[in-house]
Each structure stands twice: as structure tokens, then as C-alpha cells.
Ligand SMILES: Nc1nc2c(ncn2[C@@H]2O[C@H](COP(=O)(O)OP(=O)(O)OP(=O)(O)O)[C@@H](O)[C@H]2O)c(=O)[nH]1
């Protein structure tokens with residue numbers, strides 16, 4: 001996969017924060033060597049987060065996120081600042097910009113507190129160091145001491161430049177934003193992995209979808225043999241292979257028929273369960289699935305989707321999941337929906353949160369939401385785990401994770 005084609009959800013997210021006019025956009029332009037972000041002496045030039053995918057050697061594909069000043073004022077300004085802070089949910093590494101010769105303000109201090117609370121790695125930039133190089137170096141040392149993470153003097157327009165800051169960012173970046181693989185840790189070199197795809201009218205023409213491609217790639221990287229079949233061809237393929245697969249992964253839509261063909265001693269799961277683990281906290285989502293059984297008619301349920309995709313007639317989030325949940329509960333539930341980056345402030349009001357698979361979101365964002373739900377004491381499940389539970393296939397789909405099967409009452413593995 002080239003850097004250009006790496007989906008945003010798989011890239012390390014590096015976000016730039018600071019007050020208005022701190023030099024955030026200039027820094028991003030200098031680091032990416034492109035004039036992507038608008039720069040001007042007018043405070044509040046950047047009003048909405050701007051995402052810039054790029055290659056940052058040797059880290060690989062990243063997304064640089066430019067944000068609006070966190071000290072913005074007035075009603076609109078405060079909304080803009082709040083939107084900048086929302087970016088923390090998806091930030092793998094934060095860069096805090098403080099202009100040379102200026103003391104950090106209250107907004108900077110609050111941001112640092114929040115970074116510490118979340119455990120988000122950070123690097124500081126004393127920007128505009130060309131104005132007073134020696135003073136900026138001394139300031140960087142003071143700020144590093146005060147805030148507890150490295151600060152570096154830099155300039156977007158002249159010496160000392162941004163090369164040293166770039167090295168600092170690379171050194172501080174978490175190694176891999178998706179530290180939990182899709183399936184690589186479930187297989188060994190030489191193992192046989194069978195992937196079952198469902199090519200119905202809804203499948204994209206002429207290609208496989210991302211989780212399928214990613215699974216094949218991970219199996220190959222692990223030195224395993226990956227065989228991809230359609231569900232009707234599975235029985236014949238298993239006979240022809242003459243070897244016991246170490247793992248079978250299927251499209252959830254055909255889990256039922258596939259589970260009848262795959263002998264019970266072979267670990268079987270679905271792409272959506274693997275994605276739930278890769279993107280979030282599978283154990284917490286499985287706990288959320290158990291909460292479905294405690295729902296009562298009239299309970300409030302939040303359905304959250306991280307993008308605002310075009311809704312189809314039999315939409316999963318607005319039609320199918322509400323229908324299946326109400327059938328299970330035996331009465332009406334009160335549904336509310338959250339689309340995009342915003343989540344309601346008072347999660348305590350809900351008995352359950354059902355989150356989408358987050359294919360457009362990074363792991364950091366999914367984990368932030370799971371932690372928020374935990375902090376509010378509200379169970380959270382995602383579409384994949386929820387549907388698996390409602391269709392009675394969750395215990396079998398957890399067979400590659402016997403420790404999680406116990407959460408469902410010891411029925412798996
Ligand atoms: N001398 C000097 N001026 C700089 C440097 N970086 C930015 N500036 C100037 O500082 C002003 C603000 O820069 P921006 O990059 O727009 O700052 P920002 O933090 O993105 O500002 P907002 O989007 O308004 O929050 C502009 O006039 C830039 O030309 C620098 O390294 N040296």
C-alpha cells in the first residue's frame with residue numbers, strides 16, 4: 001500500500017494545538033513542505049480542523065491535523081476551541097505550539113493537563129525562534145521542565161528551521177497507532193488461514209473490502225498460507241485443502257452457514273469481531289453485549305456513528321439494529337443518534353451505547369469513546385459484536401479468544 005493510499009484510519013494522527021497566531025499552520029506547512037494551511041497575521045485564521053495526510057520518514061504515513069486556537073473568544077470562538085479539543089479524542093501525538101517570547105496561557109496549561117490525564121504523548125514547539133534564537137532555546141528548556149515533555153525551538157521561515165522538531169516528533173511518536181493486529185497474533189508461520197467472503201449485490205464491484213485485504217496481508221506477513229473463498233465454495237475448499245486451518249474468518253452475514261461447515265474444534269470468527277478488537281477494546285464491547293439482555297422497554301439507547309454516510313433504505317444504524325433490539329426487548333426503546341465527531345455530553349442518560357464499527361476512525365478515537373462510556377458507567381457495544389450477540393453467534397465468534405468467552409458465561413472455547 002503506498003502512503004497516498006493508506007486509509008486515514010490506519011495513519012498515526014499528529015495534531016497541532018496552541019493559541020491563535022501561535023504559528024501552528026505555518027509549522028504544518030514547513031513540516032509537510034507544502035502550503036496546505038492558510039497562514040495570516042490575523043488571529044483565528046484556522047477555524048476548523050484541517051487534516052493533511054503525508055509521509056513522515058521513517059514513521060510512515062501520518063495525518064497532520066491543524067486546529068483552531070484553543071484560546072478563541074466569543075460564542076463562536078469558544079465553539080471553535082471546543083472543536084479543537086475534540087480532536088484530542090483521535091490524537092496519537094500532540095504538538096503544542098508556544099510563540100518565542102510569550103508565556104503559555106491558561107488555555108495551554110489546561111490542554112497540557114488534559115494530555116496528561118489521557119496519557120497522550122506530546123512534544124512542544126517554541127515557534128518563531130528566528131526572532132530570538134538564543135531566547136527561544138532557553139524558553140524551550142524552561143517549558144520542558146514546567147510541562148514534563150520535550151520542547152524544541154523552531155522556525156517556519158528561517159533558521160533554526162523545523163528539522164530538529166521533526167526528529168523530536170518522530171522520536172516521541174507511539175510506534176504503531178494500531179498496536180493490536182487484525183489476526184497476526186492468532187497464527188504462526190506455516191499455518192493455514194481460511195477467509196470467507198460474501199460477494200452479494202452489496203459488495204463493491206471488482207475488489208475486496210479493507211478488512212479482507214488487511215487480513216490477507218497480515219497472514220502473508222506472518223508467513224501463513226491465506227486461502228480466500230466464497231461461502232458456497234467453502235466446504236469443497238476445506239476438503240481439497242486436506243489440512244486443518246488454524247483459523248477461519250468469515251463475513252458476518254454468512255456466519256450461520258459457515259459455522260455449520262467449519263468443525264467446532266477449529267477457531268472461527270468474523271471480520272467484524274477482528275476489527276472490533278483491532279480498533280477498540282473487545283472485552284469491553286463483549287461486556288456491552290451482555291447489557292443488551294438487561295434492556296427494558298422505554299430505555300434510552302444511543303446509536304453513534306463516526307461518519308455521516310449516505311443512509312440506505314434498510315440502513316443498519318437507523319433501521320436494522322433498532323428493529324432487532326426492540327424485537328429482543330419485546331417493546332419500544334427510545335433511540336437517539338449521534339453522527340460524526342460529536343457525542344452527547346451526558347452519556348449517563350443512556351442504558352446502552354451502540355457504536356458503529358468506526359471504519360473511518362482510528363483506534364485512538366474508538367478507545368476514547370469506550371473510555372468515556374466506561375467513565376459514565378454506561379455499557380458500550382459496537383455493531384459487529386451487537387449483531388453477533390443478537391444472532392446468537394457471539395460465543396462461537398469468540399472461540400479464538402477463550403479468555404473473552406468467559407465474559408459471556410464461559411460458553412466460548
Ligand atoms: N517570523 C516568523 N513568523 C511566523 C512564524 N510562523 C508563523 N509566523 C507568522 O505568525 C502569524 C501566525 O501564523 P499562523 O501559522 O497562521 O498561526 P496559527 O497558529 O495557525 O494561527 P490561527 O490559525 O489564527 O490560530 C503569521 O503572520 C505568520 O506569518 C515563524 O516561524 N517566524
Ligand code: SF4
Pocket residue numbers: 305306307308309356357358359360361
Ligand atoms: S462503520 Fe464506517 S461507514 Fe459505517 S458509520 Fe462507522 S465510520 Fe461510517
Ligand SMILES: [Mg+2]
Pocket residue numbers: 024025026037038039045046066067
Ligand atoms: Mg492556523
